[in-house]
Amino acid sequence: MPLENPIYQLRIYEVKPELRSVFHRRFEQHASRIMRQDDFHILSMWESGNESHLEFVYLLALPNKAVLQQQWAAFMGDEEWQSIKIQIQESTGEPVWAKVRDSILTTVPYAPFCKVYHIFAIMIGIRWHKLKFLVMQYFLKNNPKLFLMPFISR
Numbered sequence: 001m002p003l004e005n006p007i008y009q010l011r012i013y014e015v016k017p018e019l020r021s022v023f024h025r026r027f028e029q030h031a032s033r034i035m036r037q038d039d040f041h042i043l044s045m046w047e048s049g050n051e052s053h054l055e056f057v058y059l060l061a062l063p064n065k066a067v068l069q070q071q072w073a074a075f076m077g078d079e080e081w082q083s084i085k086i087q088i089q090e091s092t093g094e095p096v097w098a099k100v101r102d103s104i105l106t107t108v109p110y111a112p113f114c115k116v117y118h119i120f121a122i123m124i125g126i127r128w129h130k131l132k133f134l135v136m137q138y139f140l141k142n143n144p145k146l147f148l149m150p151f152i153s154r
Contacts, residue, residue: 007106008043009060009068014099017054022088023096027056030084038074056097065104 015023045058062068
């Protein structure tokens with residue numbers, strides 16, 4: 001992934017509580033695997049809410065908007081993914097999520113990268129120091145270049 005002007009996509013799924021386990025199984029076993037094949041960089045995933053209002057949140061890092069559009073087109077057009085969605089919806093009788101929201105985020109030049117994670121921590125109710133530790137641990141283990149991206153790109 002080029003290190004120039006990365007963008008981030010925050011995706012929030014409102015999950016039907018009664019289909020929580022089906023949603024997570026589908027995302028873990030299928031969606032995230034296919035997304036990795038299409039070169040998506042999933043930074044982290046969280047769950048927020050309670051039994052009556054459940055949200056699944058994840059954050060993607062991408063080099064630019066053109067790549068974002070190409071990767072989503074490839075993912076949504078993937079025959080395996082299409083088949084999985086149909087099979088699961090037929091088995092449950094309904095979609096596993098009620099609503100999806102997403103936002104495209106760009107880092108402003110004067111903001112330290114960690115402030116972005118602080119905002120997400122507040123949004124999803126995780127203590128900042130715990131989220132910071134988990135994010136740093138993930139990046140250092142899995143993709144140190146991606147962790148340094150906002151600092152290198154200046």
